[in-house]
Amino acid sequence: MQKIGKSERLIFITSTLVQNPMKLFSLTFFCDKLSCAKSTLSEDIDLISQIFEQTGQGKLETVSGAAGGVYYIPTMKKEDEIEFLNFLKNELQNPERIVSGGFVYINDIVFNPEVIKKAARIFVRLFLEKEIDYIATVEAKGIALASYVAQYFNKPLVVARNSSKFTEGSTVNISYISGTTGKIETMTMAKKAIKKGARVLFIDDFMRGGGTVRGMKDLLSEFESSLVGVGVLIATKDKKSVDVDYKSLLILEKLDAENKRITFSINPQVIS
Amino acid sequence: MQKIGKSERLIFITSTLVQNPMKLFSLTFFCDKLSCAKSTLSEDIDLISQIFEQTGQGKLETVSGAAGGVYYIPTMKKEDEIEFLNFLKNELQNPERIVSGGFVYINDIVFNPEVIKKAARIFVRLFLEKEIDYIATVEAKGIALASYVAQYFNKPLVVARNSSKFTEGSTVNISYISGTTGKIETMTMAKKAIKKGARVLFIDDFMRGGGTVRGMKDLLSEFESSLVGVGVLIATKDKKSVDVDYKSLLILEKLDAENKRITFSINPQVIS
Structure with a gap:
């Protein structure tokens, strides 16, 4: 200059x-x-x-x-957070999002930079005190969101996969029961991915019973690392058997596929 | 104020x-x-x-x-681009990246926000004139990079998956031959994902023969949309049978797994 x-x-x-x-x-x-x-x-x-x-x-x-x-x-003002969460809630309550099998279509949401940037800023506020070393997620829908959280925390993102890909060298694998499919699934991560003794924040798009979180916790213990927080965009009201500080931004209150009605609420823990 | x-x-x-x-x-x-x-x-x-x-x-x-x-x-100065590409090249040439099967471990690179932010800025410069409506990628290693490109272009990201997930409603599926595995794979995208007549930029981490690109092109034609550019982090020297404007930042020149030697070069097309 x-x-x-x-x-x-x-x-x-x-x-x-x-x-x-x-x-x-x-x-x-x-x-x-x-x-x-x-x-x-x-x-x-x-x-x-x-x-x-x-x-x-x-x-x-x-x-x-x-x-x-x-x-x-990178945080937001409280009123901007609330405005954003209300926008997200209304966007998700569109009955056209209900797809066959009684699931909710959220791909456009979880890959929309404008939306996930703001969600990531809320997670920054929620987990700022946790002294995080890595952000972790499971492929595939949570990756973009987790990648913004990683950017905002200035920490590396690690992605666990559902099947071992041969381009990653030796991997650590664990089995867990997925709340979404009800089936036993495999979670795998490259041995090189995480250093010993790391503190990890898990970010995902959707949480049901917490099976994936418990899987991630087991996987991290194989790396002698610990899960210090869990941030998800949407959680169902199912009981979560998860013994870690977890926060969902929104709660899926009710999904009535027959009458095409779907209701979300803002998690009061997040905006209190 | x-x-x-x-x-x-x-x-x-x-x-x-x-x-x-x-x-x-x-x-x-x-x-x-x-x-x-x-x-x-x-x-x-x-x-x-x-x-x-x-x-x-x-x-x-x-x-x-x-x-x-x-x-x-969001672009960079030419000299910063060259400095970054040299850094990336040297980082990738570390022989410890060679994993069994003669593959290169790049997970830490493709999920490192500092790295992919800069790569995304180069793609902004390369494809600025293309009037892009969507950024597309295929799960899973390219998602974080593509998500930064999407943020920088301020456009939605769409992610094609390798298997149809039942939470996405009806999907469009096509088969293609993957250059990495040599096998027939399936690429699937939710019908709601892309509007008709869209112009799409495909971003991925690695490109061999271009099978995935041809797959994406076929998939997009099902949406009456067109592939207007392809940006990849690394391409091999294999002949690419791809009839679209594609740019890789780095070229994998040689991988000698036996003698633990791996050589990359900066794509001269990118920095010319």
Whole structure:
């Protein structure tokens, strides 16, 4: 940059932080790039932080000390979360979503970037304190959502598969009972996928009885790693035998396929 | 916002545009939010545009007229693209990636947000002129990459599956020969997934002979839609019988499993 004034600094800092969620940038990095004093930079960061808070575009967190700096936390304002969850609820209650077998068609939802970006921001808020090392999901419908959560946490995504693919080298496999199919299924993950002692957040699109979650927990224990949270877009009202902090954004209250009626509610735990 | 000066405007506009790639915001939207004149806003946008160009953080495009406005195109500087592709090449050439069967382990790469975000930005540049309506991929390894491309193009992602799942309602199925397995496989997509007459960009992690691409093309023709481009992370040197504009970022030059040597090159078509 040729002439670097306050305007140029604010544009560069805002764009850099927002494009790299949860990535810590040292003040020295910005001072060098922008040829400015740390005190000047601190004022800029305070201002950006204020505007973000006021407009609900997320938060800036500053870390003091030698290894300190600043990073961006991609969250939303509470009222924007509620507005989004109401939109999602209404969208899902469209009776045309009921497909044969009494299932709900949600592919367009779970692969729509506008929708899953916002859902991912809510999961950031819900699991921010968990010190997560990896985001995990099971193929295939949860991958796009989990990938946004991974981006926002700035952590790698690992994907368990339902059958061992020979392009992954040696794998760890476990069996579990799927709540959706009622059948025994296999979950498999490459041995190279996760380091020992990792803390993992599991993200998926849909949860019934929690069979997949228990499967994931068993799989992770083979990696000497632990499941520290579960975030799903939609859960049924079935009893979940899951002993981990889990949050669903929406709850499927009732699906009456015969009369083409389907009802969701917003999980009160999420917006309380 | 209480007091809205130039600094506040620049922070808000930068953050809003960057967080919503390819989404057109009318000047009126910003004028209303920021209580400023259009001429003032135009100056702000010009300045942001200049800083983005200088620092390689993407581009702003302005559209004039009544339906006009401004949007953000997430691209990178040429030298950053080349630096990234060299990094990726070196990362992939690690002999430990060679797994049994003479395959290459790339799961950590294709699910690493830092990597696929940058790859997605290159695909934005490569296919910007194609007037794309959907991004398509096939489960499962390409989903995260395709999901970033979809986010950056601000278009829905559609995912074809290798077996029909009963939760998707009626589906369209086609058979194709996979270059990776050499077997006849099935590709399936929900009937609701794509509207008629759509222009589709296919994104995947790996391409051998192009069987999957031909499969996708056949599948799309069932939706009276057309494949207008193919972007893959890695392609082998095998002859591709594919009659569509396709670009791979890297080329797998040689895999010598016995001597644990693996060589990639950067596709000259991409960086020319």
